[in-house]
Amino acid sequence: MGWDHGYYSSDYYTIGYYREMAPNWLDFAALVKGHRPPRSVEGEPFSYLDLGCGMGFGLCILAALYPEGEFTGVDFLPDHIAHGQWLARRLGLANITFLEADFLDLQHDPSPLRPAAAGATTPGGAAQFHYVAAHGIATWVIEPVQQALFAVAAAALRPGGLFYCSYNTYPGWLPLQAFHQLVKVERQQGAGGDVKGALQRASQRMLTLVGPANEPAVLGLALPTLRAEMEKAPSKDQRYLSQEYANDGWQPVYVADMHQRLMAHKLRPLASATLPELFADLVPTQLQAVVMAEQDPLVRETLLDLGSNKSFRRDIFVNGQLHLNEAQRQQALGRVSVALQAAPPINDYLFPTSFGTLTASQASCAGMEAWLAEAGPCSLEDLAASANLPPEEAIRLTALLLHANRLGLHRGPACEAALASCQPFNAAVIELLLEGAPLAYLASPLIGNGVGFSSIQAMVVQGLEQGMEGELLAVCVQAGLAALGGTIRDAEGQPLEDPAAQLEALQTVAVDLQTTGLPALRRLGVLA
Template sequence: MTWSYGYFTDLNYIHGYNRDMNPAMLRLACLCQAIQPQLSEEPTYLELGFGQGLSINIHAAGSAGSYWGTDFNPAQTVEARKLGLASGANLRLFDDSFEELASRNDLPDFDVIALHGIWSWISEANQKVITDIIRRKLRPGGIVYVSYNCLPGWAPVIPIRALMSLYKEFGEARMSGPLGMIEGALQFSGEVARAGSIYFQENPIAGLHLEQLMKQERAYLAHEYLNADWHLGHFSDMARSLGDAKLTFVGSARLLDGMDTLQLTDEGRKLVSQIGHPIMRETVRDYLLNRRFRSDIFVKGARKMSGSEHRDAWHSLAFVLSTPLADIPKKIPLGRGEVELPADKYDPILEALSDDKYRPKGVDELLKHPKLRGFKPQDVVEALMVLTGAGFTAPAQEPSKKVLEQCKALNGHILDRARVSLDLHHMASPVTGGGISLPHIAQLFVLAMRDGKTGPDALANHVWELLDGISERLVKDGERIESKDESLKELRGSAVKFLKFGRPLLEALQIIESADISGSPFEAYQ
């Protein structure tokens, strides 16, 4: 067996960012379940299988804690270390296997151990090594974040993965290189579907799934479908595995997943409410939603909060918009389809959070806001849970000088990289301690401002020059725009929207500096 242990390494993983792994979001997820989050402002954090390392680098920059991680693909470790060197954050990143990491004698005890997706793609032996690391190195009160593929959602499409994996092993390459092999596996699966396959005829969802695969990033597909190991199980299997490490299931890291009023039908809610055992109850939820992916939080020694403790903890929090008000939709996608957010319940809170140039606001301040007269505390808390779960708001912190410097340095590196690369789509906010989605064109607008450009025309011209310099073009309705005049027209329209809606929010999130803000945006909150 080679050093990769059957894990697909011919293509590096995508540069994805996972907000659920942000310590602030982990604290909030525990709080939503009335579990006391034993997580300090300076956590000792371990990420297993960090991929390209964007998440761990953003979270390390946004925190005063100590961050450790391993990914046994050395090429990905090199990339992750570049980001760490740029920010100067407290990071120790290795290319150790899990077994090698477990044998290190310099590992501290951790407040958080996080692994995103990797559990589904490794051998049972490695799963046992991870469980042992958690058992030995997670502090009492510590949090484990684990996301993984699960049943029953994957059940109808398991044969597609098997078909693609067999093509990798036995098929004749139709094009050269790993990308060609992936394209060949997709094409071959499509040919099987079109050849009168009864499997595809009797499982129409399989055909729809294959169509979706054709549109996804090939690097992601390679890691999802072409590893030697690929394990699927029920939630109960995960709970049993981590139970051996003295862990208790708390809830989903994805806040919306645990909100039965949004996710389930009346009949589903009634059924779930009658199930006493938490593992059985959670498994039935998976069946009701046909869930194929879970993001779970387990705690070593979970402590339930009293009513007053729970209330006081919520009232001590501050929140900030993480999406421009103009971009927040009226409906959100959920397991049973789109759900509309009632305007009378959510719009006043969104408007209050957008007041005073998007300044972060404490829960107590929101409760006293003129636009929220008549709102009960529970109404505000529930709305904030939904809005944060949907990605429109985020818990806010007052950043230290160190965090401000780290995020500024990391964002400077990301912006410089945006001159020649389109692979990073997030920047670090010292206010949220996490990443904020920022498309490539918006990053180039920030670059233009950093280079002294002001106004829509100046921004549009500067961005056009940057794009033209790397032979990149805008895409509209699936078509490349080759004309300079048409490109400038599109860029100017985008620049107008960015200056009106995007820039004020980025200033409040302290991703970019504002000449209009003196001191901390938290001053009014304090």
């Protein structure tokens, strides 16, 4: 096995950003579970390590959002590190470092992990970080690399620090285990290095094996969701498919196995960064009887994953828990500040979660949002009082509204420094979008998190600044997208081929951006 340890290294990974990795999001989840977060207040200096940082865009957004932090991204793929370093320079970031390193090497010599402002180090020379993250790494690498990843994370995390680890889980991935096996055999026996060809052949053959939807074959009866997954495969990003299915170490795990592996490194499961999963009473009634009656946490989490057919987890682990009693917890959560993010009026507050769609009180949710729209950002304590809600109910509804991107966690006085960092950063990201870069987020200094923003929106903003409107604006954006090889999609995400339909869709985007999008972006400090 070569330097890549069986990981697919022939191409770079897709560029993404994940809101659950933001420090204030992790802090909120920790508080809900009664743990004192690594930072006592917003704006306090901290250090953050991203193990397996990919192309680096997500970490760059965090560096812009939190100028008081020091960020270190580690990846062993040279393409990823080269891009991350270039991107940080292009975006004008001085508080971020990208390091090309192998987890196996860092396990034996952690000394390269020494950010300038990390503070104390261990006797072995490893920096101690407030936050360590590993998004989409643990179940994509072979077992020795996974163990090295956990060892590095444990050694780098300061006492009381938070380790975010996201990973593929069973039973949700069981149907696609068969597809992965077929891709693996195709590559080994026939396709060789032609990963794209192996993926195409495997998906086509799997469709034949499962049979038609109205008359499924034996495999289709055993794995009824497999056909839909195979039908979606051709429309998915080829880089995603290659990284997902062409790794020798790809292996989803059951939650109990993952938690036991991390506990062997003294990393204790604390919380989920998927906020609805923090509240046991949100579990559907039909699951509560069996799940909540179980006292053992590993068995309980296993039952929950089985009952909800879970396929992905965003777990938070802690290096030594700093317990808060209930009064301290309520007081700390009461001080958390929230702000309206994007909350168009809706009749029903429905929240899709891993264990089904939840329905929340329309009166309570709408009342909270109305108060924030009128009064501006406020503490959870004040928000609960304004809606006449018990504190715990206000915390639970806030978590659901955060999960739905209707609210954001407000950074209070720290917003001012973040604003000075984020607005030039966002201007540089928009320049890259206009050049065709596959980026999809800007930084909001008010909520300490990213907000979605597309290349189409960037072109519309540029056109509006040049005095264009209506059909002229749509025609110019259409031409710009064509020059970049971009795609215009309908509301369901399907590509639009008809030029007239494209223009109509672009005019709708422009109107929406002018009437609601731009005011919201300015309110969130994204644009000046």
